[in-house]
Amino acid sequence: MAYRGRFAPSPSGPLHAGSLVAALASWLDARAHGGAWLVRIEDVDRPRNVPGADEEILRQLAACGLVPDRPPTWQSQREALYQAALDRLVREGKAYPCACSRRDIALALFAQGRERTRHGELVYPGTCRAGLHGQEARAWRLRVPEGVVPWTDRRVGVHLQNVAEEVGDFVLKRADGLFAYQLAVVVDDADQGITHVVRGEDLVDNTPRQILLQRALGVPTPQYLHAPLVLGPNGEKLSKQNGAAAVEVAQPAAALAAAARVLGITVDPRVAVPELLAQAVRAWGARYP
Template sequence: MPYIGRFAPSPSGPLHAGSLVAALASYLDARAHGGTWLLRIEDIDAPRTVPGADRVIMRQLQTLGLRWDGEVLWQSQRDAAYRQAMDALAARGLVYGCACTRREIVENHAALEKARGARQALLDGERPYVGTCRNGLPPGRQARAWRLRVPPGEESFIDRWLGAQRQDVAHAVGDFVLRRADGLWAYQLAVVVDDAAQGVTDVVRGADLLSSTARQRVLARLLGARPPRVMHVPLILDPATGLKLSKQNHAPALDLARPVEQLGLAWRALGFGPIAADTPARFLAEAIPQWARRYKG
């Protein structure tokens, strides 16, 4: 299949050093495979969207020489597609309403652990949903969110950076949300629907999203889509706090007065040696064949 990759930033602020590592890796992998590189603006989470940040991100990418192919897709314009996907799942009995609050989810999981007499290792600190509303809402309660009935079984896949991975989604995550209590579409549904619609064959992104991969693969197959290959690249950590650089942690925007320097820092974070270049175009022309020798195939 022809290679189709994508970079999908959330417009909650400008790109920073951490997001550039993911963008650069995604771009290089697409170009090394002679493929298409798409840009998707994941603005589905309206409360976190900063007006104008999408255009800032696009200008940053262009300044860095990371030019995408085709038209940009905005998730905020995709409501009908997400609704159609959820309706298709609901018609098969795979969706149900859930009345649980965040506090109740934590308390119900703690009660289950106590009953079992054993603690469960948490996935990125996330409490699995224990299925409280799976067989119907409690008396007097109304649905706040809508969840997917996750089938039993282990999901296995090969990550092109991290190697063999496996996860029992039903156990580690539980039935996950497709539409949130605030009425917004959940990231997990939106990303799977959009990857399928755009024909994405390969996803290269930060390692913080590795824990979402298994559930996205489960959902993709339930929607009749082929899950893309994945590569999860290292995160950039703040040396002062040890936390990943992110917009939520107030990571500074890229200094685009020196775009080649910014590309070089991201390149070295991906495990490569220095490149001598005076423009982004020349830098990328050197980087693409080096990436291909290591990661093509």
């Protein structure tokens, strides 16, 4: 298949230094491999959306010379696809309704002597796998198979995760009626023919869940590359939630050169943006042929 990559920002604020690194990495990989680069606004989590942030992100990308090869798409316009995928999984017995609240899950884990959480997320103990027993459905979960999920990242190598033990049956549609990130991203990548996913290293842990969901839906698994993160003063991932400043696009070459350095690429910030990007594409292609 012809290479097709994507950048999928959430419109919870403008691009900051960390999200520009992810955008640049995905754009460079597409260009180095002669492929198409798409932009998808991941606005399915409506409570986190900031009005106007989507248009500001597109403006910042354009100012940095990162222009998608197709018109951008918005997840909020694609919810019928997510519901169709969920309906199919339910029909095939691969997904089921869940009546558990977070408190219910915590109490069940406590009763089993399993208080540990993974990345702040309770490991689901499978309470509703056998039915709701008269309770009302709150969410919908994927029935996760036993066993280790192996996969190879193009940058950081082989990964193994037993999703059943470390995550449990994960949510596809939330109690508030919104579709979960895992379902939306897998459906979108398959529908848009994405062959290569280049994104931040903070999403490594999501990949095994997405691979399982791809298998359940019978869609291809893209190749993955997780790029280095920009860290804040506290050593945590730089994010909109911890006050990351918007990328200053009045000086796009400087912003791009800083992002390239995080990726281990040296470019000349004194040249025009097109030449800077051409330098970066050559360097990226040599590193990730």
